[in-house]
Amino acid sequence: MLSFALKRLAIAAPTLFIIVSLSFFLMHTAPGGPFDAEANLEPQIIANLKAAYDLDKPLFQQYLIYLGKVAQGEFGPSIRYQDRSVTQLIATGLPVSLRIGLSAIFIAAMIGISLGITAALNQNKTTDYVVMGVAMTGIAVPSFVLAPLMTLIFGVILKLLPIATLEPGGSLARTFPAIAPLTPYILPIIALAIPQVAIISRLTRGAMIEVLRQNYIRTARAKGLAERRVVWRHALQAGLLPVVSYLGPAIAGIVTGAVVVETIFQLPGMGRFFVQGAINRDYPLVLGIVIIFATAVIAMNLIVDLLYGVLDPKVKAGD
Amino acid sequence: MFLRILITAIWIIGAVASANAKVVFNRGSSAEPDTLDPHKSSGNTASIVLADLMLGLMSSDAKGDVVLGAAESYTVSPDGLVYTFKLRPGLKWSDGTPLTADDYVYSFRRVQDPTTASRYAQWMWAIKNAEAINRGQMPLESLGVRAIDARTFEMTMTVPNPVILETLTSLTGYPVPRHVVEKFGQEWTAPGNMVSNGAYVLKERVPQTRVTLEKNPLFYDAANVQIDEVNFFPTENLGTALNRFRAGELDVALNFPAEQLEWLKTNMPKELHIAPNLGVYYFLFNNAKPPFNDLRARKALSMAVDREGMVDKLALNGAGPAYSLVPPVVTTYSVYKAKIASLPMTERMAEAKRLLAEAGFGPDNPLKFTLRYDTLEENRKMAIFIAAMWRPLGVAVELANSEFRDIQRRARTGDYEFMRFAYFSPFADASAYLNLYRSKDASNYTGFSNTDYDRFMSAANSTGDLAQRAAFMRQAEEVLMENYTIMPVYHYAGRRLVHQYVKGWVDNPRNQNLSRYLTIERPQ
Numbered sequence: 001m002l003s004f005a006l007k008r009l010a011i012a013a014p015t016l017f018i019i020v021s022l023s024f025f026l027m028h029t030a031p032g033g034p035f036d037a038e039a040n041l042e043p044q045i046i047a048n049l050k051a052a053y054d055l056d057k058p059l060f061q062q063y064l065i066y067l068g069k070v071a072q073g074e075f076g077p078s079i080r081y082q083d084r085s086v087t088q089l090i091a092t093g094l095p096v097s098l099r100i101g102l103s104a105i106f107i108a109a110m111i112g113i114s115l116g117i118t119a120a121l122n123q124n125k126t127t128d129y130v131v132m133g134v135a136m137t138g139i140a141v142p143s144f145v146l147a148p149l150m151t152l153i154f155g156v157i158l159k160l161l162p163i164a165t166l167e168p169g170g171s172l173a174r175t176f177p178a179i180a181p182l183t184p185y186i187l188p189i190i191a192l193a194i195p196q197v198a199i200i201s202r203l204t205r206g207a208m209i210e211v212l213r214q215n216y217i218r219t220a221r222a223k224g225l226a227e228r229r230v231v232w233r234h235a236l237q238a239g240l241l242p243v244v245s246y247l248g249p250a251i252a253g254i255v256t257g258a259v260v261v262e263t264i265f266q267l268p269g270m271g272r273f274f275v276q277g278a279i280n281r282d283y284p285l286v287l288g289i290v291i292i293f294a295t296a297v298i299a300m301n302l303i304v305d306l307l308y309g310v311l312d313p314k315v316k317a318g319d
Numbered sequence: 320m321f322l323r324i325l326i327t328a329i330w331i332i333g334a335v336a337s338a339n340a341k342v343v344f345n346r347g348s349s350a351e352p353d354t355l356d357p358h359k360s361s362g363n364t365a366s367i368v369l370a371d372l373m374l375g376l377m378s379s380d381a382k383g384d385v386v387l388g389a390a391e392s393y394t395v396s397p398d399g400l401v402y403t404f405k406l407r408p409g410l411k412w413s414d415g416t417p418l419t420a421d422d423y424v425y426s427f428r429r430v431q432d433p434t435t436a437s438r439y440a441q442w443m444w445a446i447k448n449a450e451a452i453n454r455g456q457m458p459l460e461s462l463g464v465r466a467i468d469a470r471t472f473e474m475t476m477t478v479p480n481p482v483i484l485e486t487l488t489s490l491t492g493y494p495v496p497r498h499v500v501e502k503f504g505q506e507w508t509a510p511g512n513m514v515s516n517g518a519y520v521l522k523e524r525v526p527q528t529r530v531t532l533e534k535n536p537l538f539y540d541a542a543n544v545q546i547d548e549v550n551f552f553p554t555e556n557l558g559t560a561l562n563r564f565r566a567g568e569l570d571v572a573l574n575f576p577a578e579q580l581e582w583l584k585t586n587m588p589k590e591l592h593i594a595p596n597l598g599v600y601y602f603l604f605n606n607a608k609p610p611f612n613d614l615r616a617r618k619a620l621s622m623a624v625d626r627e628g629m630v631d632k633l634a635l636n637g638a639g640p641a642y643s644l645v646p647p648v649v650t651t652y653s654v655y656k657a658k659i660a661s662l663p664m665t666e667r668m669a670e671a672k673r674l675l676a677e678a679g680f681g682p683d684n685p686l687k688f689t690l691r692y693d694t695l696e697e698n699r700k701m702a703i704f705i706a707a708m709w710r711p712l713g714v715a716v717e718l719a720n721s722e723f724r725d726i727q728r729r730a731r732t733g734d735y736e737f738m739r740f741a742y743f744s745p746f747a748d749a750s751a752y753l754n755l756y757r758s759k760d761a762s763n764y765t766g767f768s769n770t771d772y773d774r775f776m777s778a779a780n781s782t783g784d785l786a787q788r789a790a791f792m793r794q795a796e797e798v799l800m801e802n803y804t805i806m807p808v809y810h811y812a813g814r815r816l817v818h819q820y821v822k823g824w825v826d827n828p829r830n831q832n833l834s835r836y837l838t839i840e841r842p843q
Binding site for chain 2: 037043044089093163
């Protein structure tokens with residue numbers, strides 16, 4: 001298992017290199033540069049700006065300069081947010097995204113798995129239909145509808161919670177000062193978790209239904225094991241496999257890509273920097289976030305593979 | 320007696336309490352400021368914050384008009400070339416360091432230094448040697464500015480340029496504290512490091528959340544500044560901005576979703592502020608290529624667009640139908656009135672048909688071209704509306720959309736036929752619009768090249784006489800518009816939401832609403 005993990009880590013470095021190189025050149029093929037959206041600038045002004053960011057050099061040379069910086073652990077200056085370096089921007093954005101993303105996915109996994117099991121055990125009964133109906137609604141309602149709706153209800157009308165940013169507000173924070181710092185997290189986490197609850201519960205239900213039909217489950221029941229033990233010890237272990245393989249990339253995605261929710265709630269997370277960076281052609285910022293994102297995906301995939309070995313005896317991590 | 324004492328006591332306690340309560344003002348701003356270094360910022364997001372932090376030689380009053388700032392007076396030489404500013408006595412930076420004319424000399428040189436890479440260095444190119452310095456051809460010290468003594472600053476121009484006074488009120492006109500910039504380098508704008516000379520100082524900066532300023536006790540007019548703390552909240556999502564405004568998290572919101580206009584008119588009419596600004600929405604004809612190298616084609620299409628109907632039907636509330644490039648809110652200039660504007664639409668359509676036929680376009684040879692616009696719902700509606708108005712003319716117009724950056728690229732390279740464009744002038748002066756259509760101007764994207772026009776503009780740009788200057792520019796605009804070089808359709812209106820308890824707010828075309836002139840009488 002250790003050698004498997006080491007092998008995977010060894011592949012990670014060249015993978016990252018390829019991702020960075022591809023992103024670098026792909027990004028430069030997008031029409032327009034960082035200063036092209038600013039109308040009516042004199043050519044000399046643009047030349048001065050480009051020189052300040054090495055953008056006047058040939059593309060390949062820019063690439064080498066960038067690789068050199070990355071090798072030293074430096075992501076360079078942000079072209080757009082000149083007061084801070086890309087490293088500083090990521091250092092402020094990543095913790096916010098992690099906090100919100102991980103909480104959302106944790107809550108979503110707990111609720112989703114419970115709902116999925118309940119539905120599977122009551123297959124084709126009313127409970128099943130109700131749970132899956134709710135789950136379908138969760139998938140169907142996009143977060144850019146759900147999030148503003150929630151702010152309208154809980155922020156504008158009931159005035160319970162703050163509408164945006166991570167700063168406390170609303171009557172809930174005033175009534176219970178102890179939990180005030182948590183109040184701004186409530187709505188974003190719910191908005192992020194709901195679609196995930198829906199997906200996870202459907203995955204769990206499908207996998208559980210299949211597992212519950214397996215011979216070894218029948219054997220377990222025939223042996224006279226308690227139903228609780230059959231479900232929790234035997235069925236769930238196999239039934240969770242698809243959920244685990246989904247959760248890996250989902251965590252990476254939700255942490256770095258909660259763009260819509262971050263924009264609507266004005267959260268200072270990575271997703272907003274990523275989109276703003278792409279729109280502004282802020283090359284160093286976009287590349288820096290791509291590197292973080294790629295690292296997260298690679299790491300999560302590795303963890304999933306290792307977990308697979310634990311959950312499924314048929315998968316031997318050494319292979 | 321006892322009652323009277325009690326009342327007095329309550330009154331005193333009340334007065335003391337209210338005197339101690341900190342007055343906080345929560346403003347929405349468009350997005351996270353790119354940088355608080357005024358010489359490096361691209362404006363938009365940072366200008367609104369910098370206007371509270373920094374003070375140029377000139378500044379803006381509560382109505383947005385240009386008034387004296389750090390200067391207590393100034394004189395201009397008869398030829399309009401030499402400006403001499405006298406600084407107010409006892410000016411200080413917020414850390415107590417005296418602010419002298421040398422600070423302005425340092426700052427003006429820094430703007431032109433090519434390594435500063437200041438976007439708007441070009442605004443100050445009328446100052447002697449500025450352009451050459453910015454091109455790296457001359458040393459910084461050769462810039463036409465000098466400190467005669469600690470309180471006297473002299474600025475020499477190459478050509479008279481009355482707009483320079485307005486330029487001094489904003490980004491490139493702000494001084495930066497040399498002692499701080501040299502000590503901290505790039506980090507000088509960080510909270511704790513940053514030193515300013517305006518009504519406020521930087522207190523705190525939470526990325527993508529807020530910029531907090533607090534009153535600068537060393538500001539020359541601090542006694543008249545009522546608001547103690549200003550928060551700027553970047554709210555690029557307009558729906559969120561509206562919700563935050565409704566919940567009272569914002570006292571002023573910079574914009575709101577266009578589709579909420581009707582709701583706001585019914586439910587918050589007193590908070591809704593719509594006022595014309597310096598923007599113009601127009602279309603570029605590619606004058607250099609067929610079919611629009613033919614004046615008749617340009618004129619026919621321009622005549623056939625019913626601006627008044629459009630402003631009404633597309634619910635462009637507050638926007639004014641445009642037949643001129645320079646908007647009517649530019650007060651130092653008499654707005655151009657196109658002859659076609661006063662003709663009834665039926666007559667205009669008939670004339671348009673006649674012109675097209677004369678140019679050789681008809682049912683067997685329809686005028687064919689692509690109308691390109693940048694991807695925004697309002698632009699798509701506009702494109703469809705215009706195409707519909709042209710239908711009776713029998714033109715074959717194809718609609719195409721591009722990303723904003725692609726529109727800019729096409730403009731620069733002349734790779735278009737008819738394209739949506741907009742211009743928001745940084746200055747309330749006609750020259751800021753009209754200079755863009757001089758033959759050799761880098762921003763003339765139409766291929767329009769007219770010797771009369773160039774002659775009028777260079778005459779306007781070299782006279783120190785304001786009335787004469789305005790007259791020359793007016794003649795130039797007439798040439799521009801009678802050549803139908805561009806097709807203006809409407810002049811923009813700014814949309815603000817301002818709570819009624821914010822006092823002293825005056826809508827103005829330059830969108831200058833400095834916090835130092837406002838007061839908050841928040842209901843308890």
